[in-house]
Amino acid sequence: MTYRVIAMAALLGSASTLHAGGIDRSGQSITALFESGRYAEFSLGSVSPNTSGVGPNAIPPTGVGNSGNMTDNFFTFGAAYKADINDQLSYAIIYDQPFGADVDYPADADYFAAGSSAEFNSHALTGLLRYKMPNNFSVHGGIRVQTIEASAAIPFIANYSVDGDRDTGVGYVAGVAYEKPEIALRVSLTYNSKISYDVRTSENSLLGSNVTETEVETPQSVNLEFQTGVAADTLVFGGVRWVDWSSFEIAPNDYSTLTGGGKLLSYEDDVYTYSLGVGRRLSDTWSVAASVGYEKSNGGFSSNLGPTDGNKSLALAATYTRDSMKVTTGIRYINIGDAETTLGGGQTAATFEDNDAVAIGVKVGFTF
Known part of the structure; x- marks a missing residue:
């Protein structure tokens, strides 16, 4: 079993979170730590979502207008360096963009959140x-x-806008793994701690302009990842990721006042993301892989700034290897789960259905 197939498993595993629940993006993968020898990699992902909803006629003030596509395309970048200290000790330095959101309702839409x-x-x-x-x-x-930073503008709520300054927090990672190299078996379990911030927040609305601090905690999570050879040059891989989104919220002071205790962004349920795939080496230079992903729909109302609920996905990837370099490319189609939003009172404000996204990823790795 060669590392070329394993490289595709890593790329497809991380791609499964590019449009996952909450504002998850990278999946906080640490697979570079398990590479052999001295290793460096760079990855780039591009996601093109199409997410739109319709306000039902019976519930003012939404009207019947379509929101238009309210999610911008976005890019993600990652890098990692790994090296051995001795036969027992190794280290890795990993850069990623673990959480993110880009919401932009068209201003000319006949829609309450335009x-x-x-x-x-x-x-x-x-x-x-x-x-x-x-x-x-x-x-x-x-x-x-x-580091995190955030901003929002919500004209339909007292012409509200907010800017949160960039803030830095520190957390920790801990885990355990089991490997059997002769059959390319590896199972790893990794815990990522929550990270706390006190964000200096500038709010503007009909209440005036006010500067306060907003407590934010990016959520704790657990990644269970596995891979194993099942035949010559064939690898099965997958994983489960749990994120404690039910403990996450952004609730600036003036926004809570204007909405009677509402939160700018929060989630009712934790999110589990599952992936399963198979990779196959075709020759000394080419390998291919495919994987599926699943995230359960939890029901209930979703935020107007994140109107999705679960997803299903299918991904394909190929790796080209030459000397010490390997280049992996992958594409994933994501069927975004239907969702309903509310303006309070337990009534539906809008319904988001038949939405999807396409994610493309490229990873270049060097062993030296």
Whole structure:
């Protein structure tokens, strides 16, 4: 079993979270830590979502207008470097953009949220150390330094807008893995801690202009990832990711006042994301893989700034290898789960159906 097939497993696994629940984007993968020797990689992802909804005629003030596509295209970038200290110890430095949102309702739409927008950006740098034990088990852990910044404009709520300054927080990573190299078997379990922030927040609305602090915590999560050879040059891989989205919220002071305790962004349920795939080496230079992804629909109302509920996906990838370089490309089609939003009172404000997204990813890795 060659590392070329394993590289595709890593790319397709991370691609499954490019349009996952909450504002999950990278999946916080640490697969670079398990590469052989000294290794460096760079990855780029592009996602083109199409998400639109319709306000039902019976519920003012929504009218019957279509929202238009309210999700902008976005890019993600990642990089990693891994090296061995000795036969038992190795380390990795990983950069990713774990959480993000780009919402932009067309201003000319005949829709109650026309002109509303929101943006959430994050950057994380993770330093990991891994210790191999004699019995095929290993433990890994380290520190994650992460920055976030956010802004939003919601004209239909008292002409409200908000800007959150960039803030930095620190969390940790801890996990365990089991490997059997002769059959390309690896199972890893990794915990990512929550990270807390006190964001300086500038709010503007009919209440005036006010500057306060907003407490934000990016959620804790657990990644269970596996791969194993099942035949010559054939690999099965997959994983489960749990994210504690039910504990996440952004609730600036003035927004809560204007909405009677409402939150700018929050989620009722945790999210589980599943993936399963198979990879096959075709020759010394080419390998291919396919995977499926699933995220359960939880029901209930979704946020007007994130009107999705679960998804299903299908991905294909290919890897070209030459000397110490491997280039992996993948494409994933995501069927976005239907969702309903509300303006309060337990009534439906809009219905979002038949939406989808296409994600394209490229990863270049070097062993040296």
